[in-house]
Amino acid sequence: MRELDLPDLDDLARGAALLGSGGGGDPYIGTLLARAAITRHGPVRVVTVEELPPDALVVPVSMLGAPTVGVEKLPSGKEVHAALRALERVLGRAATHLVAIEIGGGNSMVPVAAAAETGLPLLDADAMGRAFPEAQMVLPTLSGISTTPMTVADDKGNTAVIDAVSNHWAERIARAICGEAGCSVYTADTVLTAAQARDTLVLGTLTLAQRAGATIRLARAGHADPVRAVTDLLGGAVLAAGKVVDVSRATTGGFARGEAVVHGPDGTLVLSFQNEHLVARLADRVVATTPDLICVVDTETGEPVTTEALRYGFRVTVLGLPCDPRWTSPEGLALVGPPAFGYDCGYRPLPS
């Protein structure tokens, strides 16, 4: 058990935004939520999976929606609570631990805020080892664990409890509600026992994100290269560097979809995203694809750049980081490989 307190939040948010592969919601709004909650209620207890009692009830809580909307439509702070309470009513049991559904800007901070408010310990793990845009795109799906019962809560006070025949249908129904409710709702879903948490989550990612964020900060403070420092820490590869010369995006179907073009000495890199960066093409050749992490950072400061923050003129470095190995199984690739997002390329392992 360790404590997560106010001074930790910026490092966590920075590192999570990096590992989120450009997605997972805005880190700064998530940080505001977490900061307000910790200020009111005190630090959050972070536990490892080994510390879970056998009868633990681990509940992932998260924001669902288009990040482009999330940065403009602030949560009231009550949504995640409402989603959690609605889920507990359905289960007839209280959550014992919270966990992040994904490591990504905002969605790493949402459970921190909820943990501070509820006093529940937060598990040092997440269900993706990165961020993905859809509710069924979690490792527990590969183990047959149901997304539902899933609860959805909006900023107005509406809630819905979904019971779906498949995890994909849970996503479809939640996304439909999300769209109607203004493209930004909060959810609790994919309830896990202690054993399921141990077997299906990516462990230690909260701590890893915090370390990555600290590494960037410390390198900068020591006048070292923050991009190299964090790439070395995470075992990644630089795919390209250059200047963002074009970004096209549209908020469609509850997602932020688009492409960004980076001009650099190695040629033109095109990033295709759907909330997260999913495919990178350098000089028309695919160099990285989902489920590996494609991370965009400011070349000078090392600060991660989320898909919704990407702008013309940014000088960025694009990193490739290997995903959790379970994602590159045939079942994993069927769920989150490029074709699952409508891209016509297959999975391409990162250059080694």
Add this chain to the structure above:
Amino acid sequence: MRELDLPDLDDLARGAALLGSGGGGDPYIGTLLARAAITRHGPVRVVTVEELPPDALVVPVSMLGAPTVGVEKLPSGKEVHAALRALERVLGRAATHLVAIEIGGGNSMVPVAAAAETGLPLLDADAMGRAFPEAQMVLPTLSGISTTPMTVADDKGNTAVIDAVSNHWAERIARAICGEAGCSVYTADTVLTAAQARDTLVLGTLTLAQRAGATIRLARAGHADPVRAVTDLLGGAVLAAGKVVDVSRATTGGFARGEAVVHGPDGTLVLSFQNEHLVARLADRVVATTPDLICVVDTETGEPVTTEALRYGFRVTVLGLPCDPRWTSPEGLALVGPPAFGYDCGYRPLPS
């Protein structure tokens, strides 16, 4: 208490389709459901509001969606059961009586089928005294009764429980799910006590619909004018008669919206509909509007024509029937008057 049995179904469906003001879903598919259920389980007990015990739990069950889709996408028959069971789980109490949310083609028959399957008695009443396209457009809304908890079940086996801050939000969320699930779902909502049922429903409408259907049938059998017979029975007025020369419709936002043009000796009548007929203009003058009933029947046979069945070449008579007087209160008109559907005219009482 009386029994509703197989020979009653055609009259009920015909009369309900008439009173539904062109909407409420396809009467023939509803009849198929009811016929199958009664054949398997025996006749349905129909009770009056006076027969309700004080501790009754009256649950309206219905189809929600676009009638244009409803005629092509048949229900599995399990949806309404799933919606009812999900609602009972949330309430922690079993329904004691079922009731129609609206009098309209299919939605008068859905509770008949559900009553036969569950063995629950069916209350002789409905929540509109006609059909309207949206969930909040019921008389209980005028008395502050909540639509939620509302359950939605689709043909695939998905269910959702909605808890909304207003009846309008319940409709919006249910409609979003409906659209995603294929524009045809089944719902249970607007739960009523015995006292609420007595005070807020339109009483006797199941029996009235059956009588209207029988009147049309008997007039035809006796070579009398079925249109005049049913108009006299219901105290309505003939607005116009003629030939349908144009129908434009689109299935948008989960509704069947459009206009129909009827040419006749009295001039051109334009019917504007959104699942139900809502505004009638004769020679550009508004002659009838929601919430009064605008009913289209085959001029020769007296058979009601639903909005989704309306076709070029049909010879029709358009009737206006007065709505329940509670609908023409200021609150009623705010909820279901022409502006509530986006039409720019005010309510115009029927010619007397």
